[in-house]
Amino acid sequence: MQEQCLEQNDEGGVCGQALRVLWARPLIRACLVVMLLFALLAGYGEAMFQYYRQTDQTPAYQRVDLQKRYQPPGFVRFFTTWSAGDLFRHPLGTDNLGRDVALRIVQGARIAFQVGVVTSLIAIPLGVLLGCLGGYFGGRTDSVVVWIYSTVASMPGLLFILAIAVVVGKGLMGVYLGIGLTTWVGVCRLIRGEVIKHRDLPYVQAARVMGHGPFYILFRHILPNIAHVIIIVFSLRFPAAVSTEVFISFLGLGAQNEPSWGIMINNARLRLWQGMWWELTFVTLALFLLVLSFNLTGDALRDAFDPRLKK
Amino acid sequence: MPVMYSLLAIDHLKTWFPVRRGLFSRVAGHVRAVDGVSMSMEKGKTVGLVGESGCGKSTLARTIVGLEKATGGAIHFNGQNILSMSAHAMKPVRRNLQMVFQDPFSSLNPRMNVMDIITEGMVEHGMIRRRERKTEAVRLLQDVGMGPHALHRYPHEFSGGQRQRISIARALSLQPQLIICDEAVSALDVSIQAQVINLLMDLRDRHGLSYLFISHDLSVVRHIADTILVMYLGGIVEQGPAQAVIDTPLHPYTRALISAIPSMDGQSKNRLILHGDVPSPSHPPSGCRFHPRCPYATEQCAKQEPILTAENGDKQRQVACFHYTTIPPFQTTR
Numbered sequence: 167m168q169e170q171c172l173e174q175n176d177e178g179g180v181c182g183q184a185l186r187v188l189w190a191r192p193l194i195r196a197c198l199v200v201m202l203l204f205a206l207l208a209g210y211g212e213a214m215f216q217y218y219r220q221t222d223q224t225p226a227y228q229r230v231d232l233q234k235r236y237q238p239p240g241f242v243r244f245f246t247t248w249s250a251g252d253l254f255r256h257p258l259g260t261d262n263l264g265r266d267v268a269l270r271i272v273q274g275a276r277i278a279f280q281v282g283v284v285t286s287l288i289a290i291p292l293g294v295l296l297g298c299l300g301g302y303f304g305g306r307t308d309s310v311v312v313w314i315y316s317t318v319a320s321m322p323g324l325l326f327i328l329a330i331a332v333v334v335g336k337g338l339m340g341v342y343l344g345i346g347l348t349t350w351v352g353v354c355r356l357i358r359g360e361v362i363k364h365r366d367l368p369y370v371q372a373a374r375v376m377g378h379g380p381f382y383i384l385f386r387h388i389l390p391n392i393a394h395v396i397i398i399v400f401s402l403r404f405p406a407a408v409s410t411e412v413f414i415s416f417l418g419l420g421a422q423n424e425p426s427w428g429i430m431i432n433n434a435r436l437r438l439w440q441g442m443w444w445e446l447t448f449v450t451l452a453l454f455l456l457v458l459s460f461n462l463t464g465d466a467l468r469d470a471f472d473p474r475l476k477k
Numbered sequence: 478m479p480v481m482y483s484l485l486a487i488d489h490l491k492t493w494f495p496v497r498r499g500l501f502s503r504v505a506g507h508v509r510a511v512d513g514v515s516m517s518m519e520k521g522k523t524v525g526l527v528g529e530s531g532c533g534k535s536t537l538a539r540t541i542v543g544l545e546k547a548t549g550g551a552i553h554f555n556g557q558n559i560l561s562m563s564a565h566a567m568k569p570v571r572r573n574l575q576m577v578f579q580d581p582f583s584s585l586n587p588r589m590n591v592m593d594i595i596t597e598g599m600v601e602h603g604m605i606r607r608r609e610r611k612t613e614a615v616r617l618l619q620d621v622g623m624g625p626h627a628l629h630r631y632p633h634e635f636s637g638g639q640r641q642r643i644s645i646a647r648a649l650s651l652q653p654q655l656i657i658c659d660e661a662v663s664a665l666d667v668s669i670q671a672q673v674i675n676l677l678m679d680l681r682d683r684h685g686l687s688y689l690f691i692s693h694d695l696s697v698v699r700h701i702a703d704t705i706l707v708m709y710l711g712g713i714v715e716q717g718p719a720q721a722v723i724d725t726p727l728h729p730y731t732r733a734l735i736s737a738i739p740s741m742d743g744q745s746k747n748r749l750i751l752h753g754d755v756p757s758p759s760h761p762p763s764g765c766r767f768h769p770r771c772p773y774a775t776e777q778c779a780k781q782e783p784i785l786t787a788e789n790g791d792k793q794r795q796v797a798c799f800h801y802t803t804i805p806p807f808q809t810t811r
Contacts, residue, residue: 369586371539372647
């Protein structure tokens with residue numbers, strides 16, 4: 167009898183199931199691997215960043231070496247020099263100041279992940295909280311929530327972000343706040359709709375008859391049932407935040423003195439006529455791969471969690 | 478001498494839903510789901526409430542437990558008017574007033590395991606401590622005829638009948654005086670229905686429970702109920718001891734309901750077959766609400782509204798019809 171009591175339910179929860187479904191699809195498996203690789207690169211970049219800051223050195227990715235500028239990627243040089251060492255020395259080439267492109271891309275990945283995570287930490291709690299309140303209580307509370315998000319949504323997003331970036335000052339803080347404070351609207355809308363769907367279901371009414379308070383019901387009963395929506399929202403807004411950051415940095419308002427992908431693209435754009443194709447190519451490729459795999463995984467997650475698509 | 482209160486006394490209860498129309502959502506009318514219902518029930522008794530779909534049975538139940546706001550009237554539970562109570566004051570009342578819902582599939586939270594579902598209320602009301610949950614849950618499951626292996630399972634792993642047992646265990650956990658069963662067995666197979674009804678009757682005897690048992694199915698209600706109330710379009714048309722209502726129905730509507738129960742002998746009695754649908758509760762007919770569908774209706778029925786009156790001075794047996802004494806007697810083979 168005791169063993170039976172302790173027996174775990176073998177389904178492994180809804181999230182485990184969804185992950186298994188995702189892993190079974192080769193394309194999504196590749197995307198997950200790409201995302202993991204980028205995450206590792208970002209972690210490595212963070213470690214490097216912290217190391218140089220602690221030891222007060224000029225970081226390797228910022229070291230200017232005019233002797234070595236405009237070096238094409240390692241494999242291109244390999245075909246002229248036939249020296250194997252060239253393959254590993256500056257594998258993705260150097261830019262117009264002789265800085266290593268590969269190292270800078272790693273730093274860019276670090277910033278991209280920071281932006282994705284920090285803006286989510288601002289936008290998701292804000293959107294979930296307001297969406298829950300509006301959806302569950304309805305009436306006047308809901309009107310206030312809808313009014314707030316309609317107002318934010320009616321402003322052109324990019325302009326709003328740029329305005330915040332200007333007010334807070336150049337730098338990543340402006341990017342975090344700008345993206346975080348504009349993109350919660352979508353989260354809020356989705357969560358509000360889900361809460362409205364759930365609040366009149368019998369299990370919620372049963373909880374009310376039990377005598378539970380509204381906040382207990384919201385967070386203990388309804389939220390676990392719509393948690394998958396939050397995961398989907400995260401995976402879909404992450405790449406959007408990354409590309410927005412790249413664009414703002416490209417405009418010169420984002421990261422300062424740090425090799426964000428946007429700054430690199432802006433820099434590479436000016437050198438393209440000198441035949442320096444590699445910086446632009448590899449940065450764009452990195453951005454493309456990261457955004458694509460997040461988007462594909464987000465779509466697949468949505469499918470995996472959608473009960474209507476299940477057999 | 479202490480004043481004795483009925484367990485539940487409802488007095489001219491009205492639950493109307495506003496119908497909003499137009500640009501500024503003006504209130505254009507009301508759906509009178511429950512329109513002037515009065516009833517009372519004693520402790521330890523089971524009251525069956527029958528009527529066809531849309532007659533306001535469920536709204537009545539939901540108003541009693543506070544899921545809908547009443548428009549007028551009063552509900553006294555143990556002598557306290559629970560309609561005028563704040564949510565805070567209502568909390569101790571909720572312990573004694575529980576409900577079992579119709580749909581066993583959506584009335585249990587799919588993300589909570591059985592132990593959490595059935596002990597959550599006891600923790601909320603401070604009846605047990607968190608670490609006592611397991612023993613309490615095992616006891617409750619035993620009460621409803623389930624083994625302890627169910628503790629850590631999730632609702633989707635159970636069949637409809639088992640889920641309804643879990644729902645009953647949840648309602649039972651607070652040791653209430655009254656459990657309202659809103660079509661609690663309607664969604665189950667007939668064989669499972671019998672099991673669940675037997676379980677309910679067994680629990681009633683063991684725990685001294687009272688039920689307000691709501692169903693559209695008279696044959697189910699007569700098994701379990703001591704008293705039957707018949708509801709039509711937001712109002713009660715007949716009430717009385719279960720056996721009396723089944724054997725000698727007085728109101729034409731009750732007769733129609735009873736003649737709709739299929740019988741095993743295959744002989745058709747003088748069946749009373751109703752035509753048409755229940756009229757819209759937003760525009761109830763004048764006079765007697767049943768008169769457009771009643772084969773015995775007269776002009777008086779269309780003009781005056783009959784009120785519930787005791788038959789032969791018997792307070793238990795009440796009917797709201799002008800003509801129940803003059804219409805042909807109803808033969809039943811049961």
